[in-house]
Amino acid sequence: MRLxxxxxxxxxxxxxxxxxxxxxxxxxxxxxxxxxxxxVGAAKAGGLxxxxxxxxxxxxxxxxxxxxxxxxPAVLGGEGIAFVRSDPALLFLAQIGVLILLFDVGLEAxxxxxxxxxxxxxxxxxxxxxxxxxxxxxxxxxxxxxxPTIAHVFVGAALSATSVGITARVLxxxxxxxxxxAQIILGAAVLDDILGLIVLAVVTAIAAAGAAGLALWxxxxxxxxxxxxxxxxxxxxxxxxxxxxxxxxxxxxxxTILVIGLALxxxxxxxxxxxxxxxIIGAFAAGLLLDPYGRGVRPGQEAATLAExxxxxxxxxxxxxxxxMGIQVHVGSVGTLSxxxxxxxxxxxxxxxxxxxxxxxxxxxxxxxxGIGMIPRGEVGLIFAGIGxxxxxxxxxxxxxxxxxxxxxxxxxxxxxxxxxxxxxxxxRAAKGRG
Amino acid sequence: MRLxxxxxxxxxxxxxxxxxxxxxxxxxxxxxxxxxxxxVGAAKAGGLxxxxxxxxxxxxxxxxxxxxxxxxPAVLGGEGIAFVRSDPALLFLAQIGVLILLFDVGLEAxxxxxxxxxxxxxxxxxxxxxxxxxxxxxxxxxxxxxxPTIAHVFVGAALSATSVGITARVLxxxxxxxxxxAQIILGAAVLDDILGLIVLAVVTAIAAAGAAGLALWxxxxxxxxxxxxxxxxxxxxxxxxxxxxxxxxxxxxxxTILVIGLALxxxxxxxxxxxxxxxIIGAFAAGLLLDPYGRGVRPGQEAATLAExxxxxxxxxxxxxxxxMGIQVHVGSVGTLSxxxxxxxxxxxxxxxxxxxxxxxxxxxxxxxxGIGMIPRGEVGLIFAGIGxxxxxxxxxxxxxxxxxxxxxxxxxxxxxxxxxxxxxxxxRAAKGRG
Numbered sequence: 050m051r052l053x054x055x056x057x058x059x060x061x062x063x064x065x066x067x068x069x070x071x072x073x074x075x076x077x078x079x080x081x082x083x084x085x086x087x088x089v090g091a092a093k094a095g096g097l098x099x100x101x102x103x104x105x106x107x108x109x110x111x112x113x114x115x116x117x118x119x120x121x122p123a124v125l126g127g128e129g130i131a132f133v134r135s136d137p138a139l140l141f142l143a144q145i146g147v148l149i150l151l152f153d154v155g156l157e158a159x160x161x162x163x164x165x166x167x168x169x170x171x172x173x174x175x176x177x178x179x180x181x182x183x184x185x186x187x188x189x190x191x192x193x194x195x196x197p198t199i200a201h202v203f204v205g206a207a208l209s210a211t212s213v214g215i216t217a218r219v220l221x222x223x224x225x226x227x228x229x230x231a232q233i234i235l236g237a238a239v240l241d242d243i244l245g246l247i248v249l250a251v252v253t254a255i256a257a258a259g260a261a262g263l264a265l266w267x268x269x270x271x272x273x274x275x276x277x278x279x280x281x282x283x284x285x286x287x288x289x290x291x292x293x294x295x296x297x298x299x300x301x302x303x304x305t306i307l308v309i310g311l312a313l314x315x316x317x318x319x320x321x322x323x324x325x326x327x328x329i330i331g332a333f334a335a336g337l338l339l340d341p342y343g344r345g346v347r348p349g350q351e352a353a354t355l356a357e358x359x360x361x362x363x364x365x366x367x368x369x370x371x372x373x374m375g376i377q378v379h380v381g382s383v384g385t386l387s388x389x390x391x392x393x394x395x396x397x398x399x400x401x402x403x404x405x406x407x408x409x410x411x412x413x414x415x416x417x418x419x420g421i422g423m424i425p426r427g428e429v430g431l432i433f434a435g436i437g438x439x440x441x442x443x444x445x446x447x448x449x450x451x452x453x454x455x456x457x458x459x460x461x462x463x464x465x466x467x468x469x470x471x472x473x474x475x476x477x478r479a480a481k482g483r484g
Numbered sequence: 485m486r487l488x489x490x491x492x493x494x495x496x497x498x499x500x501x502x503x504x505x506x507x508x509x510x511x512x513x514x515x516x517x518x519x520x521x522x523x524v525g526a527a528k529a530g531g532l533x534x535x536x537x538x539x540x541x542x543x544x545x546x547x548x549x550x551x552x553x554x555x556x557p558a559v560l561g562g563e564g565i566a567f568v569r570s571d572p573a574l575l576f577l578a579q580i581g582v583l584i585l586l587f588d589v590g591l592e593a594x595x596x597x598x599x600x601x602x603x604x605x606x607x608x609x610x611x612x613x614x615x616x617x618x619x620x621x622x623x624x625x626x627x628x629x630x631x632p633t634i635a636h637v638f639v640g641a642a643l644s645a646t647s648v649g650i651t652a653r654v655l656x657x658x659x660x661x662x663x664x665x666a667q668i669i670l671g672a673a674v675l676d677d678i679l680g681l682i683v684l685a686v687v688t689a690i691a692a693a694g695a696a697g698l699a700l701w702x703x704x705x706x707x708x709x710x711x712x713x714x715x716x717x718x719x720x721x722x723x724x725x726x727x728x729x730x731x732x733x734x735x736x737x738x739x740t741i742l743v744i745g746l747a748l749x750x751x752x753x754x755x756x757x758x759x760x761x762x763x764i765i766g767a768f769a770a771g772l773l774l775d776p777y778g779r780g781v782r783p784g785q786e787a788a789t790l791a792e793x794x795x796x797x798x799x800x801x802x803x804x805x806x807x808x809m810g811i812q813v814h815v816g817s818v819g820t821l822s823x824x825x826x827x828x829x830x831x832x833x834x835x836x837x838x839x840x841x842x843x844x845x846x847x848x849x850x851x852x853x854x855g856i857g858m859i860p861r862g863e864v865g866l867i868f869a870g871i872g873x874x875x876x877x878x879x880x881x882x883x884x885x886x887x888x889x890x891x892x893x894x895x896x897x898x899x900x901x902x903x904x905x906x907x908x909x910x911x912x913r914a915a916k917g918r919g
Contacts, residue, residue: 078576078763079753080754082750082751082753082763083750083751083754086749090743090744090747093740097735137572137573138572138576141516141573144513302532304528304799304800305532307796307800308525308799311524311800312522312525315518315520316517316521316522318517319517319518319521322514323514328513328517359796361739361742361793361795364739364742365743365746
């Protein structure tokens with residue numbers, strides 16, 4: 050039924066576009082290709098510039114997107130930017146970027162290491178999920194009392210997910226990956242990813258079901274489905290992972306494992322959708338299935354790992370996602386007072402909410418480092434914002450443009466603050482240790 | 485004007501699809517993702533199976549596509565296959581596959597080596613272009629007298645382009661890459677690619693301009709534009725190539741050159757479209773620009789080459805193109821007597837047309853090997869067929885389904901025949917040499 054509806058829609062499009070293109074003697078992909086070239090190039094330039102200032106690449110990619118959004122209409126008119134914002138082929142490639150990103154996170158997640166740090170991480174992660182959701186929900190309800198409750202919950206959920214990548218990168222730069230603090234942060238971050246995805250599953254399903262879906266049993270049903278889906282992927286991974294890799298190795302072609310991996314990633318993304326979860330949960334599950342203990346999948350001793358094979362793909366499509374996220378920000382909308390207030394309040398909520406994680410560990414540990422290490426919201430917060438603004442409830446996007454922009458600002462600030470803060474927290478401790 | 489038209493079309497699509505998807509609580513890419521996973525997986529399996537039988541992978545990918553096309557409607561109904569045949573996101577990814585393929589061919593092309601084999605190759609290549617066009621044109625005019633002349637020319641053009649990859653692979657397998665015959669074949673194949681692209685530029689432009697475009701001065705105009713475009717790319721490559729690579733090397737990131745390369749590939753594809761040429765000409769020009777002498781672009785001594793970085797991308801998207809080509813074949817249409825006759829006549833024309841290349845070299849050379857080595861039509865023939873069937877002239881596809889299928893059969897047969905024939909030709913010569 051749903052497939053049929055989609056089929057009907059997409060069948061119509063190429064026929065018209067094809068006829069129009071043929072009439073003028075051009076294939077229909079030229080403008081999309083050019084936009085793709087510009088966006089990927091600009092995103093890469095932004096990412097490299099950010100790294101030159103010792104900032105995460107995602108920051109540069111977002112800022113490039115926001116700059117394009119701000120400057121394009123003035124320079125080139127509104128038509129081109131409208132095309133870039135809504136071209137289905139570009140959006141599809143960006144979606145492939147997010148799926149590859151989450152697949153990669155799933156590949157790197159190590160369920161055994163998680164079990165080792167265990168309780169401390171679980172406590173830190175739980176605080177880091179619950180407090181930001183509560184703060185975000187409360188702030189949204191206070192600032193936008195007329196929006197539906199589900200919109201408030203969505204804002205809270207968008208504040209909840211820590212971005213492992215940014216913290217891991219900074220810890221590595223500081224050479225403190227082996228400290229107890231780093232282990233707890235990284236363990237909590239993996240749990241945070243999983244819990245965040247479950248929260249996403251719950252809120253998107255509720256949003257789709259409408260207000261009626263706020264019944265507790267619906268929430269419980271989605272929760273159970275998400276947990277079972279991820280659990281099944283982990284169990285399947287324990288038993289099947291090495292068999293799949295051996296099978297791929299028998300073809301003597303490195304790209305076989307790449308094709309198997311991506312086919313699994315896209316198939317489980319579809320499967321997750323079919324049971325009412327977000328597609329990125331399926332992508333994460335595929336990564337978990339192929340490499341449940343984060344050892345690095347490689348068919349043969351000297352072969353490249355799957356993560357290495359995916360790198361060229363992700364270096365192309367992941368920045369595309371972030372630059373398009375930046376472009377979706379209507380800069381004018383942040384200029385209004387209310388939108389600016391949203392941004393300030395949400396950012397404060399995001400900072401305080403994760404700093405509360407420090408309360409999850411004993412006095413012997415560097416609490417400041419843990420509180421700051423959990424702060425960055427990167428890709429996952431943006432994914433929440435993207436899904437929230439694409440969900441239509443009662444004919445309106447669930448997240449209005451002002452909230453979407455506020456979430457992007459929150460992501461920018463938390464990402465900016467973390468590297469500086471973490472360096473300071475570890476340096477302070479070291480100074481104390483010497484004192 | 486054109487951009488505006490396309491923008492309008494694509495703007496409408498996501499709004500509708502988005503609303504439909506949101507109403508049912510799903511993102512709109514699930515079915516496309518699943519189809520992508522299935523197609524890429526099936527194509528890879530077919531390619532690996534073909535290689536196990538010492539056949540080129542493209543053969544297996546095409547056959548898998550044709551099998552899917554034949555079996556799917558009976559097993560799963562017509563709706564799914566219609567979706568796969570026309571989903572714009574899948575078609576866009578397949579188009580990216582072709583562009584990457586031609587970019588790669590451009591990277592490998594060595595203009596200096598070409599100058600060395602010089603006259604012999606030029607003679608062989610010219611015969612190999614002119615004779616098949618004449619035979620294909622004649623055959624189409626004989627079999628389909630009512631079709632417009634441009635359709636006849638298009639069939640001839642589709643017979644003209646040799647597929648370098650298949651012959652190069654077989655020559656390597658036989659260990660005869662250094663022989664004079666191999667050098668002439670490979671040189672002629674590069675020229676053949678360039679001449680084939682120019683022929684494509686001319687015929688697509690004429691088809692788009694309609695019957696009036698058959699005026700000689702139009703043909704000359706396109707010819708001049710295509711030659712200037714490729715010439716400009718070669719000259720720019722001579723002066724800029726090493727500077728671009730040094731620039732990329734300064735970022736210390738291997739993916740920088742990948743992003744630059746693909747951005748250039750997609751931009752020149754768009755530029756080629758804008759001046760009325762096919763987008764693949766732009767992709768080939770981008771490869772020529774970055775590496776005019778086929779030396780292998782690498783930013784730094786131990787860095788991976790651009791071709792290596794592209795490999796994961798091409799191993800995903802190129803098979804997608806071929807499997808979709810196979811799926812476009814309506815198997816029932818080859819079953820009719822007239823379509824079967826087309827296939828037989830075109831295949832004979834293709835074989836005889838390239839065998840004529842043997843006349844281009846002196847008696848001292850292994851003429852048989854050269855005649856057979858020029859036979860395979862792979863990707864380029866299929867690209868011609870794909871463009872021909874997507875061009876709409878007077879409300880009808882330029883190439884009817886029966887001719888499209890006949891061209892695919894021709895590609896299959898010429899590809900199958902070459903490895904066997906080349907082995908025989910070199911073995912025969914070796915036996916004579918001993919006798």
